[in-house]
Amino acid sequence: MFELLGLPLDASAHGPKLDQMTVVVHWLMLFLFVGWGSFFAYTLVRFRKGRNPKADYTGVKSHVSSYLEVGIALFEAVLLVGFAVPLWAERVNEFPADADAIVVRVVAEQFAWNVHYPGPDGIFGRTDIKLVSAENPLGLDREDGDAKDDIWTVNQLNLPVNKPVIIRLSSKDVIHSFGLPLFRVKQDVIPGEVIPLWFTPTMTTAQIIEASTKTVSISAADTSNTVLLAMVAQADYATTDGTAILARGDSMTPEAILFLVKAGIKEVKAVHSTPAEIACAQLCGLGHYRMRGFVTIQTEEEFKAWLAEEASYL
Ligand SMILES: [Cu+2]
Incomplete structure (x- = not known):
């Protein structure tokens, strides 16, 4: 079943x-x-x-x-x-304690996900709606002491593996829905409310890619196969005389598919280009279809390195 x-x-x-x-x-x-x-x-x-x-x-x-x-x-x-x-x-009801979890704010808007990390101090800095602009989508007040080390991203949610995550959801405009299909999370985001949710990722993105990689048979007719065109190769492919066609991680383009077929390759190992997404699950306006974010699950060390890298831009 x-x-x-x-x-x-x-x-x-x-x-x-x-x-x-x-x-x-x-x-x-x-x-x-x-x-x-x-x-x-x-x-x-x-x-x-x-x-x-x-x-x-x-x-x-x-x-x-x-x-x-x-x-x-x-x-x-x-x-x-x-x-x-x-x-x-x-x-x-059974939320983990903030101290035992990674706490992230996610603020939805038409049509993006703004992600807010509290930085090394663990405290979210002050945000003010008057400060919201294209360069400062969260309206973060950098003058505030707690905000100085805060990190924010748009449409990119990085999390460590095997650690509980608490996400506090809010919206700047209309009702959205924060959907993470791979993590069995879906929660409506209501303007004027802060709604918490929590889950524990058990696989890193690398493991997700490995588990989601499929062997797909290809033919010349697949140059317009949208499922295939949304995938990336998971192995290197070359013609019989050794000319490279596709390297691991390359997108499946119509040209590449034609070259593969010409080279007599009938099957490719491929995976969806964004195996873990944040999907808005609420028809929130004309741009709803493009309201997608990306989830990257990292090892504890990778996550710390990522936070440090983001902090270095401040
Ligand atoms: Cu939406």
Whole structure:
């Protein structure tokens, strides 16, 4: 069932429980669909006019259908009270302490994600709506002592692996939705509210790329295959006489695909160019489609080095 649902790779600690819940609910729905569908077909035949020329005013006397309905209601109650509610409570009540987590502010706007890190002092500096400009999308007040070491990025969220992350979401304009499919996170962003969420990434971007790499068969017809064109090669490819066509990390362009086909290469190892994205999951305006950010999960050392590099630009 898991494969059938086409769920994306899971790279978060809480993801397997959510996926399991999704699978169980789908099994129940399949059972109900087949059950009620057959019952409907049965009644159409059993109570057809030919067999029942006169209405029967007593009707069915057996209680089988009532028992069935009670049984299904019980099963649904168990799913809800026993699984869904505790799972949800874990997501919204059992937040890790700020000290044990990476805390990041994400401020959504039409059509970008502004990411705010508190810097080495761990305190978010003052922001002021009057200071918001194209160069300062967060309205960060650099005069404020706590703001001096703050780091911000646009559409790029870097996080360390295996450490809880707390994200405080807010919006500058309309309702957006912060969606991280690989990390099983989706939360509406409401203007005027700060909404926290947390998760723990369990895979680095390098591991995600490795796990998402597919062997794709190619033909000359694929020069307009948008799925393939959004991918990058995960191996080096060359013609038989050794002329390089594609190197690992290169985009699959129509020209490259033609060269590959000409060189007799029928399969390529490739991966989506941005395997981990922040997708806005709320139709937030005309530019909604381009409101995508990128998530990079790094090892602790890589993350520290990245923070240091960003700090060096201040
Ligand atoms: Cu949006």
